[in-house]
Amino acid sequence: MRAFSQHAIRVDGAIACCHILFMEKALRDMVKLSSGLMCALSLSACVALGADTIRRPALPSPINRCMNLSDGLEAAYEGEWNYTVRLADIDMLAEAGFDTIRVPIRWSGHAGRSKPYTLEPVFLARVDKIINYALSKDLNVIINVHHYAELSSDPVRHGPRLQGIWKQLATHYKDYPDKLIFEVVNEPHDAMSMQRVDALNASIVRHIRKSQPQRWIILATGDWGSLNGLLSSSPPPGLRNILSWHYYEPFAFTHKQTWDGKAPPPPSRLWGSEDELARAKADFQKAAAFRDRMGHPLLLGEFGVFRDVPVAERAKWVRTVREEAEKNQFGWCHWGFSSNFRAYDADKEAWIEPIRAALLDD
Numbered sequence: 001m002r003a004f005s006q007h008a009i010r011v012d013g014a015i016a017c018c019h020i021l022f023m024e025k026a027l028r029d030m031v032k033l034s035s036g037l038m039c040a041l042s043l044s045a046c047v048a049l050g051a052d053t054i055r056r057p058a059l060p061s062p063i064n065r066c067m068n069l070s071d072g073l074e075a076a077y078e079g080e081w082n083y084t085v086r087l088a089d090i091d092m093l094a095e096a097g098f099d100t101i102r103v104p105i106r107w108s109g110h111a112g113r114s115k116p117y118t119l120e121p122v123f124l125a126r127v128d129k130i131i132n133y134a135l136s137k138d139l140n141v142i143i144n145v146h147h148y149a150e151l152s153s154d155p156v157r158h159g160p161r162l163q164g165i166w167k168q169l170a171t172h173y174k175d176y177p178d179k180l181i182f183e184v185v186n187e188p189h190d191a192m193s194m195q196r197v198d199a200l201n202a203s204i205v206r207h208i209r210k211s212q213p214q215r216w217i218i219l220a221t222g223d224w225g226s227l228n229g230l231l232s233s234s235p236p237p238g239l240r241n242i243l244s245w246h247y248y249e250p251f252a253f254t255h256k257q258t259w260d261g262k263a264p265p266p267p268s269r270l271w272g273s274e275d276e277l278a279r280a281k282a283d284f285q286k287a288a289a290f291r292d293r294m295g296h297p298l299l300l301g302e303f304g305v306f307r308d309v310p311v312a313e314r315a316k317w318v319r320t321v322r323e324e325a326e327k328n329q330f331g332w333c334h335w336g337f338s339s340n341f342r343a344y345d346a347d348k349e350a351w352i353e354p355i356r357a358a359l360l361d362d
């Protein structure tokens with residue numbers, strides 16, 4: 001039987017501390033303590049210890065080594081970006097040693113424009129097929145809402161539509177095992193201010209929790225999922241909420257050629273000076289300190305380098321970042337498998353060995 005603690009509650013900008021004991025139902029029924037009493041007891045313990053000394057043990061996240069199936073279902077239609085998810089790819093990932101796949105999905109392109117924003121059944125069935133297969137291989141599967149650009153430009157109009165999409169997904173997947181993991185939305189930005197991201201996380205999590213108290217939910221992070229977005233967030237408490245951030249620094253290095261193809265590519269660069277290594281280390285330490293304060297597990301949901309960068313430089317960066325993630329006990333998810341930021345060469349039907357090794361070897 002497990003008993004869990006504890007969450008920080010923000011009061012007037014300061015962090016007041018209140019342990020909330022979470023116990024599994026049986027224990028709670030047995031002890032019959034009201035949550036108010038539990039909170040009062042733990043608050044006094046907290047005051048006695050001093051807020052700064054409180055460590056917040058989170059349940060360990062089930063995500064350790066993850067691969068993004070980028071460029072597939074995130075395109076307007078699957079195949080448009082030269083990648084169609086193959087079940088054999090899922091086999092390969094499981095055999096290589098990954099425990100999780102993240103499937104970026106453009107649900108907004110497959111949902112009605114007005115209430116109740118009905119999802120296209122054929123598209124939903126396609127996603128089911130991928131999820132079911134990955135689950136049969138004992139992988140965790142993250143599904144997210146990817147490339148919802150209109151949400152970031154017009155959140156007042158599109159916030160309710162995102163909620164409508166999640167309402168349907170929560171119903172459709174309610175009986176799926178815990179290995180199916182939800183991610184609220186990918187990289188909100190612009191008009192999706194930090195406050196809006198926090199509010200959206202809270203309301204979507206609240207809705208999903210009605211039917212799925214056990215589901216792991218990855219929260220959205222503002223400012224394109226950056227470190228700044230993470231550090232500025234006020235995530236809702238919850239033992240099975242995971243914080244997420246993305247790391248592509250220095251951006252001019254990882255995105256040698258801009259991915260929209262509109263601007264000329266910045267000059268080719270090498271990476272790995274002492275300053276650059278120190279910057280990466282410091283960034284990861286900041287993320288870890290935030291995780292420790294908030295008490296949620298942290299996932300590095302995307303990191304990777306554009307395929308045109310020399311492979312030895314790509315591998316150096318990928319290994320450094322993956323090792324920083326592991327040192328700080330973050331799960332990680334490489335961007336991506338067979339995409340522009342690839343680890344696998346579909347033309348040769350072979351792993352790009354230096355990238356595979358940078359991700360998986362000691």
Ligand code: GLC
Pocket residue numbers: 146147186187259302335
């Ligand atoms: C974000 C974008 C994706 C892009 C990746 C790397 O996830 O949504 O399209 O390829 O970052 O830039």
